[in-house]
Amino acid sequence: MPEGHSVHRIARQFTKHFVGRICEASSPQGRFVEGAAVLSGREMLRCFAVGKQMFAEFGDDPTAPGADASVWLRVHLGIYGAWDFAGDFTTKLGQTGEYGRGARIEDADAEDSLSSIGAPRRARLRMAEQEKETELDQGWPPEPVGAVRLRLLTEDVVADLRGPTACEVLDAAGVNTVLDRLGPDPLVDELEVGERRFIERASKRRVPIGQLLMDQSVVAGIGNIYRAEILFRARLNPYTPGNEVPLDVLHGIWNDWVKLLGVGVEVGRMMTIDGLTGDDYEAALQDVRHRHWVYGRAGEPCRRCGTPISLAEMQNRKLYWCPSCQA
Protein backbone atom coordinates (compact mmCIF):
# COMPACT_ATOMS: atom_id res chain seq x y z
CA MET A 1 0.00 0.00 0.00
CA PRO A 2 2.67 2.52 0.78
CA GLU A 3 4.27 4.83 -1.72
CA GLY A 4 7.66 6.41 -1.07
CA HIS A 5 6.69 8.81 1.69
CA SER A 6 5.58 6.13 4.15
CA VAL A 7 8.73 4.06 3.71
CA HIS A 8 10.82 7.11 4.58
CA ARG A 9 8.73 7.53 7.71
CA ILE A 10 9.25 3.90 8.64
CA ALA A 11 13.01 4.25 8.14
CA ARG A 12 12.90 7.27 10.46
CA GLN A 13 11.11 5.21 13.05
CA PHE A 14 13.83 2.56 12.91
CA THR A 15 16.51 5.21 13.05
CA LYS A 16 14.96 6.64 16.15
CA HIS A 17 14.15 3.46 18.05
CA PHE A 18 16.43 0.71 16.74
CA VAL A 19 19.69 2.18 15.51
CA GLY A 20 22.38 1.68 18.11
CA ARG A 21 20.51 -1.22 19.74
CA ILE A 22 21.11 -4.93 19.71
CA CYS A 23 18.21 -6.66 17.98
CA GLU A 24 16.79 -10.05 18.66
CA ALA A 25 15.32 -11.31 15.38
CA SER A 26 12.83 -14.09 14.80
CA SER A 27 10.27 -15.26 12.28
CA PRO A 28 7.10 -16.23 14.15
CA GLN A 29 5.44 -17.10 10.85
CA GLY A 30 8.34 -19.38 9.95
CA ARG A 31 9.04 -18.10 6.47
CA PHE A 32 12.17 -16.10 7.32
CA VAL A 33 13.80 -18.28 9.95
CA GLU A 34 17.22 -18.40 8.31
CA GLY A 35 17.36 -14.69 7.63
CA ALA A 36 16.26 -13.86 11.15
CA ALA A 37 18.99 -16.11 12.53
CA VAL A 38 21.59 -14.13 10.58
CA LEU A 39 20.32 -10.81 11.92
CA SER A 40 19.74 -11.84 15.50
CA GLY A 41 22.19 -10.57 18.11
CA ARG A 42 23.51 -7.80 15.92
CA GLU A 43 23.33 -4.06 16.39
CA MET A 44 21.35 -2.04 13.86
CA LEU A 45 23.83 0.49 12.52
CA ARG A 46 21.60 2.55 10.24
CA CYS A 47 18.36 2.45 8.34
CA PHE A 48 17.20 4.38 5.30
CA ALA A 49 14.71 4.27 2.46
CA VAL A 50 15.24 4.58 -1.26
CA GLY A 51 11.98 4.85 -3.12
CA LYS A 52 9.64 2.21 -1.73
CA GLN A 53 12.42 0.03 -0.37
CA MET A 54 13.93 0.04 3.08
CA PHE A 55 17.48 -0.95 3.96
CA ALA A 56 18.89 -1.57 7.42
CA GLU A 57 22.53 -2.36 8.14
CA PHE A 58 23.41 -4.67 11.01
CA GLY A 59 26.89 -4.88 12.51
CA ASP A 60 29.22 -7.73 13.07
CA ASP A 61 27.90 -10.52 15.22
CA PRO A 62 30.46 -10.58 18.07
CA THR A 63 29.45 -14.09 19.08
CA ALA A 64 29.96 -15.58 15.62
CA PRO A 65 33.54 -16.80 15.17
CA GLY A 66 35.27 -15.30 12.16
CA ALA A 67 32.46 -12.91 11.31
CA ASP A 68 33.82 -9.60 10.12
CA ALA A 69 31.21 -8.04 7.90
CA SER A 70 27.94 -6.26 8.37
CA VAL A 71 24.77 -7.58 6.78
CA TRP A 72 21.78 -5.77 5.34
CA LEU A 73 18.06 -6.28 5.56
CA ARG A 74 16.02 -5.24 2.53
CA VAL A 75 12.26 -4.92 2.83
CA HIS A 76 9.61 -4.00 0.28
CA LEU A 77 6.08 -3.83 1.65
CA GLY A 78 4.28 -4.35 -1.63
CA ILE A 79 0.58 -3.61 -1.68
CA TYR A 80 -0.42 -4.65 1.82
CA GLY A 81 2.70 -5.14 3.84
CA ALA A 82 3.01 -3.30 7.13
CA TRP A 83 5.28 -2.72 10.11
CA ASP A 84 3.72 -2.84 13.54
CA PHE A 85 5.78 -1.11 16.20
CA ALA A 86 5.08 -1.50 19.87
CA GLY A 87 6.83 -0.21 22.94
CA ASP A 88 7.73 3.04 24.62
CA PHE A 89 7.11 5.97 22.34
CA THR A 90 7.37 9.61 23.18
CA THR A 91 5.30 10.70 20.21
CA LYS A 92 3.92 9.71 16.89
CA LEU A 93 6.21 10.62 14.06
CA GLY A 94 5.46 13.56 11.87
CA GLN A 95 3.75 15.90 14.29
CA THR A 96 6.73 18.13 14.83
CA GLY A 97 9.92 19.08 13.11
CA GLU A 98 11.07 19.49 9.57
CA TYR A 99 11.36 16.43 7.42
CA GLY A 100 13.29 18.06 4.61
CA ARG A 101 16.04 16.53 2.58
CA GLY A 102 19.00 15.26 4.58
CA ALA A 103 17.29 15.96 7.88
CA ARG A 104 16.32 12.41 8.66
CA ILE A 105 18.78 11.55 11.35
CA GLU A 106 19.68 14.95 12.75
CA ASP A 107 16.07 15.86 13.46
CA ALA A 108 15.43 12.93 15.72
CA ASP A 109 16.86 14.66 18.79
CA ALA A 110 15.16 17.95 18.10
CA GLU A 111 11.87 16.17 17.86
CA ASP A 112 12.40 14.55 21.22
CA SER A 113 13.08 17.83 22.95
CA LEU A 114 9.99 19.38 21.43
CA SER A 115 7.68 16.61 22.40
CA SER A 116 9.04 15.33 25.66
CA ILE A 117 6.13 16.68 27.65
CA GLY A 118 4.90 13.64 29.49
CA ALA A 119 6.62 10.34 30.05
CA PRO A 120 7.02 7.75 27.33
CA ARG A 121 4.02 5.52 27.21
CA ARG A 122 3.68 2.04 25.92
CA ALA A 123 1.74 1.97 22.67
CA ARG A 124 1.27 0.20 19.39
CA LEU A 125 1.87 1.94 16.10
CA ARG A 126 0.97 0.43 12.77
CA MET A 127 2.93 1.88 9.88
CA ALA A 128 1.67 1.19 6.39
CA GLU A 129 0.35 3.85 4.06
CA GLN A 130 -1.87 5.01 6.86
CA GLU A 131 -0.64 5.00 10.44
CA LYS A 132 -2.72 4.04 13.41
CA GLU A 133 -1.81 4.21 17.07
CA THR A 134 -3.55 2.08 19.67
CA GLU A 135 -3.11 1.16 23.28
CA LEU A 136 -0.88 -1.72 24.22
CA ASP A 137 -2.50 -3.54 27.09
CA GLN A 138 -0.49 -6.74 27.10
CA GLY A 139 2.62 -7.96 28.79
CA TRP A 140 6.06 -7.52 27.28
CA PRO A 141 6.86 -8.45 24.64
CA PRO A 142 3.39 -8.59 23.08
CA GLU A 143 2.24 -11.70 21.25
CA PRO A 144 2.72 -11.48 17.48
CA VAL A 145 -0.60 -10.96 15.72
CA GLY A 146 -1.22 -12.67 12.39
CA ALA A 147 1.51 -13.86 10.05
CA VAL A 148 4.60 -12.06 11.28
CA ARG A 149 7.40 -12.68 8.78
CA LEU A 150 10.05 -10.91 10.85
CA ARG A 151 10.12 -9.67 14.41
CA LEU A 152 12.87 -7.31 15.55
CA LEU A 153 13.02 -6.89 19.29
CA THR A 154 15.08 -4.59 21.50
CA GLU A 155 14.77 -4.07 25.23
CA ASP A 156 11.85 -1.71 24.93
CA VAL A 157 10.64 -1.63 21.33
CA VAL A 158 9.46 -4.34 18.95
CA ALA A 159 8.74 -4.19 15.22
CA ASP A 160 6.67 -6.86 13.45
CA LEU A 161 6.73 -7.16 9.66
CA ARG A 162 3.75 -8.69 7.91
CA GLY A 163 2.84 -9.33 4.28
CA PRO A 164 5.94 -7.93 2.56
CA THR A 165 6.54 -8.62 -1.09
CA ALA A 166 10.28 -8.72 -0.41
CA CYS A 167 12.26 -9.42 2.73
CA GLU A 168 15.83 -10.64 2.44
CA VAL A 169 19.31 -10.48 3.91
CA LEU A 170 21.98 -9.08 1.59
CA ASP A 171 25.66 -8.22 1.72
CA ALA A 172 26.90 -4.78 0.69
CA ALA A 173 27.32 -5.83 -2.93
CA GLY A 174 23.76 -7.12 -3.02
CA VAL A 175 22.49 -3.81 -1.70
CA ASN A 176 24.41 -1.97 -4.39
CA THR A 177 22.89 -4.16 -7.08
CA VAL A 178 19.42 -3.18 -5.91
CA LEU A 179 20.33 0.49 -5.54
CA ASP A 180 21.75 0.56 -9.06
CA ARG A 181 18.38 -0.47 -10.42
CA LEU A 182 16.58 2.37 -8.66
CA GLY A 183 16.04 5.82 -10.07
CA PRO A 184 16.63 9.01 -8.08
CA ASP A 185 14.88 9.74 -4.77
CA PRO A 186 14.69 13.39 -3.69
CA LEU A 187 15.37 12.43 -0.09
CA VAL A 188 18.50 10.49 -1.02
CA ASP A 189 20.09 12.18 -4.00
CA GLU A 190 21.29 15.72 -4.48
CA LEU A 191 18.35 17.51 -6.06
CA GLU A 192 20.23 18.66 -9.14
CA VAL A 193 21.78 15.25 -9.71
CA GLY A 194 18.45 13.53 -9.18
CA GLU A 195 16.70 15.83 -11.59
CA ARG A 196 19.33 15.23 -14.24
CA ARG A 197 19.02 11.47 -13.88
CA PHE A 198 15.23 11.63 -14.00
CA ILE A 199 15.15 13.78 -17.11
CA GLU A 200 17.79 11.66 -18.83
CA ARG A 201 15.82 8.51 -18.24
CA ALA A 202 12.37 9.93 -18.99
CA SER A 203 13.08 12.13 -21.99
CA LYS A 204 14.62 9.52 -24.26
CA ARG A 205 11.86 6.98 -24.34
CA ARG A 206 8.68 6.71 -26.36
CA VAL A 207 6.93 5.04 -23.42
CA PRO A 208 3.92 7.02 -22.08
CA ILE A 209 4.84 9.39 -19.28
CA GLY A 210 2.18 7.75 -17.11
CA GLN A 211 4.13 4.53 -17.36
CA LEU A 212 7.53 6.16 -16.87
CA LEU A 213 6.49 7.74 -13.58
CA MET A 214 5.59 4.29 -12.24
CA ASP A 215 8.92 2.85 -13.38
CA GLN A 216 11.11 2.70 -10.27
CA SER A 217 14.27 2.84 -12.38
CA VAL A 218 13.20 6.20 -13.81
CA VAL A 219 12.22 7.79 -10.51
CA ALA A 220 11.95 5.93 -7.22
CA GLY A 221 9.01 6.15 -4.84
CA ILE A 222 6.11 7.24 -7.03
CA GLY A 223 3.11 4.91 -6.98
CA ASN A 224 -0.32 4.90 -8.52
CA ILE A 225 -1.72 7.83 -6.54
CA TYR A 226 1.24 10.17 -6.90
CA ARG A 227 1.45 9.25 -10.60
CA ALA A 228 -2.12 10.33 -11.29
CA GLU A 229 -1.89 13.45 -9.16
CA ILE A 230 1.47 14.66 -10.48
CA LEU A 231 0.24 14.36 -14.06
CA PHE A 232 -2.92 16.31 -13.24
CA ARG A 233 -0.91 19.01 -11.52
CA ALA A 234 1.32 19.23 -14.58
CA ARG A 235 -1.78 19.31 -16.81
CA LEU A 236 -0.17 16.57 -18.82
CA ASN A 237 -1.91 13.74 -20.66
CA PRO A 238 -0.70 10.40 -19.25
CA TYR A 239 -0.30 8.93 -22.72
CA THR A 240 2.19 11.55 -23.89
CA PRO A 241 5.38 9.74 -24.89
CA GLY A 242 8.30 10.61 -22.63
CA ASN A 243 10.34 11.97 -25.51
CA GLU A 244 7.52 14.36 -26.44
CA VAL A 245 7.19 15.92 -23.01
CA PRO A 246 8.84 19.36 -23.07
CA LEU A 247 11.96 19.50 -20.91
CA ASP A 248 10.59 22.30 -18.80
CA VAL A 249 7.55 20.16 -18.03
CA LEU A 250 9.82 17.29 -16.92
CA HIS A 251 11.69 19.81 -14.80
CA GLY A 252 8.36 20.85 -13.27
CA ILE A 253 7.37 17.24 -12.61
CA TRP A 254 10.60 16.55 -10.74
CA ASN A 255 10.20 19.67 -8.63
CA ASP A 256 6.60 18.80 -7.91
CA TRP A 257 7.64 15.32 -6.77
CA VAL A 258 10.27 16.86 -4.49
CA LYS A 259 7.55 19.00 -2.97
CA LEU A 260 4.87 16.30 -2.68
CA LEU A 261 7.27 13.78 -1.15
CA GLY A 262 8.36 16.33 1.43
CA VAL A 263 4.76 17.05 2.37
CA GLY A 264 3.93 13.33 2.44
CA VAL A 265 6.80 12.51 4.79
CA GLU A 266 5.95 15.42 7.05
CA VAL A 267 2.20 14.90 7.21
CA GLY A 268 2.13 11.12 6.85
CA ARG A 269 -0.43 11.26 4.05
CA MET A 270 -0.37 11.85 0.35
CA MET A 271 -1.66 15.40 0.32
CA THR A 272 -1.81 16.37 -3.33
CA ILE A 273 -4.15 19.38 -3.27
CA ASP A 274 -2.41 22.58 -2.25
CA GLY A 275 -3.90 25.39 -0.26
CA LEU A 276 -6.58 23.54 1.68
CA THR A 277 -7.48 25.21 4.96
CA GLY A 278 -9.74 24.64 7.93
CA ASP A 279 -12.41 22.00 7.51
CA ASP A 280 -11.29 21.20 3.98
CA TYR A 281 -7.80 20.40 5.21
CA GLU A 282 -9.14 18.30 8.07
CA ALA A 283 -11.41 16.40 5.71
CA ALA A 284 -8.45 15.75 3.42
CA LEU A 285 -6.36 14.48 6.33
CA GLN A 286 -9.18 12.21 7.36
CA ASP A 287 -10.40 10.79 4.09
CA VAL A 288 -8.58 9.77 0.92
CA ARG A 289 -11.61 10.83 -1.10
CA HIS A 290 -11.05 14.42 -0.13
CA ARG A 291 -7.35 14.79 -0.74
CA HIS A 292 -6.79 14.14 -4.41
CA TRP A 293 -7.59 15.84 -7.70
CA VAL A 294 -8.29 12.76 -9.80
CA TYR A 295 -7.21 9.54 -8.04
CA GLY A 296 -10.18 7.31 -7.25
CA ARG A 297 -12.63 9.80 -8.74
CA ALA A 298 -13.67 8.12 -12.02
CA GLY A 299 -16.87 9.64 -13.33
CA GLU A 300 -16.91 12.40 -10.72
CA PRO A 301 -16.60 16.01 -11.88
CA CYS A 302 -13.10 17.43 -12.14
CA ARG A 303 -12.47 19.73 -9.20
CA ARG A 304 -11.08 22.31 -11.60
CA CYS A 305 -13.31 22.17 -14.69
CA GLY A 306 -16.22 19.83 -13.93
CA THR A 307 -15.49 17.34 -16.69
CA PRO A 308 -16.02 13.72 -15.55
CA ILE A 309 -12.73 12.08 -14.57
CA SER A 310 -11.61 9.31 -16.92
CA LEU A 311 -10.45 5.84 -15.93
CA ALA A 312 -8.37 3.37 -17.91
CA GLU A 313 -5.99 0.51 -17.27
CA MET A 314 -2.30 1.15 -17.80
CA GLN A 315 0.10 -1.70 -17.02
CA ASN A 316 -2.64 -3.46 -15.04
CA ARG A 317 -3.10 -0.46 -12.78
CA LYS A 318 -5.95 2.03 -12.69
CA LEU A 319 -5.12 5.32 -14.31
CA TYR A 320 -7.20 8.41 -13.54
CA TRP A 321 -7.06 11.71 -15.39
CA CYS A 322 -9.14 14.68 -16.47
CA PRO A 323 -9.62 14.50 -20.24
CA SER A 324 -10.14 18.24 -20.40
CA CYS A 325 -7.45 19.65 -18.09
CA GLN A 326 -4.98 17.03 -19.33
CA ALA A 327 -5.93 17.04 -23.00
Add this chain to the structure above:
DNA sequence: AAAACATGCAAAG
Protein backbone atom coordinates in the same frame (compact mmCIF):
# COMPACT_ATOMS: atom_id res chain seq x y z
C1' DA B 1 -21.64 -12.99 5.45
C1' DA B 2 -19.20 -13.02 1.48
C1' DA B 3 -16.80 -10.96 -2.14
C1' DA B 4 -14.18 -7.52 -4.28
C1' DC B 5 -10.64 -4.42 -4.19
C1' DA B 6 -6.25 -1.72 -2.96
C1' DT B 7 -1.47 3.28 -2.55
C1' DG B 8 3.39 -3.35 -6.00
C1' DC B 9 6.40 -6.23 -6.58
C1' DA B 10 8.67 -10.84 -7.46
C1' DA B 11 8.41 -15.49 -8.65
C1' DA B 12 6.32 -19.06 -11.10
C1' DG B 13 4.51 -20.96 -15.35
Add this chain to the structure above:
DNA sequence: TTTGCCTGTTTTC
Protein backbone atom coordinates in the same frame (compact mmCIF):
# COMPACT_ATOMS: atom_id res chain seq x y z
C1' DT C 1 0.72 -13.84 -18.19
C1' DT C 2 -0.67 -15.54 -13.86
C1' DT C 3 -0.12 -16.20 -9.04
C1' DG C 4 1.30 -15.19 -4.26
C1' DC C 5 1.68 -12.14 -0.62
C1' DC C 6 -2.27 -12.67 3.41
C1' DT C 7 -4.34 -7.40 5.53
C1' DG C 8 -7.87 -3.89 5.87
C1' DT C 9 -11.62 -1.58 3.90
C1' DT C 10 -15.48 -1.18 0.91
C1' DT C 11 -19.05 -3.19 -1.85
C1' DT C 12 -22.30 -6.69 -2.97
C1' DC C 13 -25.46 -10.43 -1.99
